[in-house]
Amino acid sequence: MTADYRIKDVSRLLGVSEGSLRRWARLGLVACRRQSRQGLAFDFQGLVALRTVKRLRSRGVSLRRIKKCVDTLKRLHPELYEPLAQSRIQEAPTLVLAQRKRRFTPEGQLFLDFEGQEAQRLALPVEQLGRLFFLALEKENLGEWEGAQKIYSLILAIKPDHPDALVNLGNILYRLGFPEGAAAHYAKALEADPRHPEANYNLANILEEQGNLEEAASHYRRALKREPYFPEACFNLARLLERLGDQAGARELWGRYLDLDPEGEWADYIKRRLQKPREDLPENDRPG
Numbered sequence: 001m002t003a004d005y006r007i008k009d010v011s012r013l014l015g016v017s018e019g020s021l022r023r024w025a026r027l028g029l030v031a032c033r034r035q036s037r038q039g040l041a042f043d044f045q046g047l048v049a050l051r052t053v054k055r056l057r058s059r060g061v062s063l064r065r066i067k068k069c070v071d072t073l074k075r076l077h078p079e080l081y082e083p084l085a086q087s088r089i090q091e092a093p094t095l096v097l098a099q100r101k102r103r104f105t106p107e108g109q110l111f112l113d114f115e116g117q118e119a120q121r122l123a124l125p126v127e128q129l130g131r132l133f134f135l136a137l138e139k140e141n142l143g144e145w146e147g148a149q150k151i152y153s154l155i156l157a158i159k160p161d162h163p164d165a166l167v168n169l170g171n172i173l174y175r176l177g178f179p180e181g182a183a184a185h186y187a188k189a190l191e192a193d194p195r196h197p198e199a200n201y202n203l204a205n206i207l208e209e210q211g212n213l214e215e216a217a218s219h220y221r222r223a224l225k226r227e228p229y230f231p232e233a234c235f236n237l238a239r240l241l242e243r244l245g246d247q248a249g250a251r252e253l254w255g256r257y258l259d260l261d262p263e264g265e266w267a268d269y270i271k272r273r274l275q276k277p278r279e280d281l282p283e284n285d286r287p288g
Contacts, residue, residue, distance in 0.1 A: 005042045010042055010047060014047075016054055020262070024063075027063060029053050029070055030053075031082050031083070048084075053084065062261070063231075064227065064230055066084075067229050132151055132155050148168070152165045161191070163193040163199065164189075167186060167198050167199050167202065169185050170182040173185065174206070179209070183207075186199045186200075187203065195225070197222075197223040200222040201223040201233050203219050204217070204220045213244060221237065231257050231261040235266055238251075241253065251274065255274075258271070
């Protein structure tokens with residue numbers, strides 16, 4: 001492979017700032033990258049991958065979600081050296097990865113066409129669980145919370161330690177006004193996978209609401225340790241550290257948030273916050 005496109009040229013071709021291109025490369029969204037005498041450079045496959053990242057970002061897909069796509073494709077197809085250039089990414093009704101006529105959600109669940117033949121080839125229990133999990137996700141996308149809740153409960157009846165089902169069911173319970181039940185499901189998910197980022201993040205939100213600030217901060221840190229590119233966790237932990245009096249730690253996390261998502265919904269606020277140390281913060285988003 002040869003690196004033919006300097007970062008300056010790629011920035012001009014794609015209409016993306018050099019800072020964003022460096023950030024995407026640093027997150028591992030582009031595998032084919034190297035340093036030339038003129039700075040970071042990309043080969044043609046890298047250029048294609050960067051174009052895919054730009055398209056997904058323009059349609060509201062977070063960098064964290066894109067990173068999960070890349071990680072899933074690498075796990076399922078380790079032979080790929082540039083996943084975003086060698087696969088097709090579809091955004092509707094949920095983000096879907098396509099490789100060799102098989103389709104997966106970013107979490108690695110098999111994406112099934114119930115009208116076609118692929119669903120009929122399923123035989124292993126784990127694949128059946130994947131089918132149920134995807135169906136529950138579709139119910140969530142349609143706002144059919146009761147239907148999704150029933151399917152997640154069925155999955156847990158088959159596999160009680162399914163961490164993603166536990167987390168998603170917890171999110172539904174929180175949305176329906178049962179934070180204690182949600183917290184219990186997040187805790188069970190952490191028993192199965194202590195480093196699960198969403199379980200740690202969502203449990204931290206509830207603990208913070210309950211006034212358990214130190215414990216909440218601990219779970220935000222665990223979420224960030226597993227997924228350093230988790231801007232929402234950076235934001236919430238920074239705000240929480242300010243409440244705990246750790247101004248230096250908060251400012252470090254504000255800066256990390258801007259590195260991860262400089263165009264995110266809180267970016268302008270954080271820039272003002274770094275300039276004006278005292279400013280009230282609106283209520284942060286809660287799990288679900």
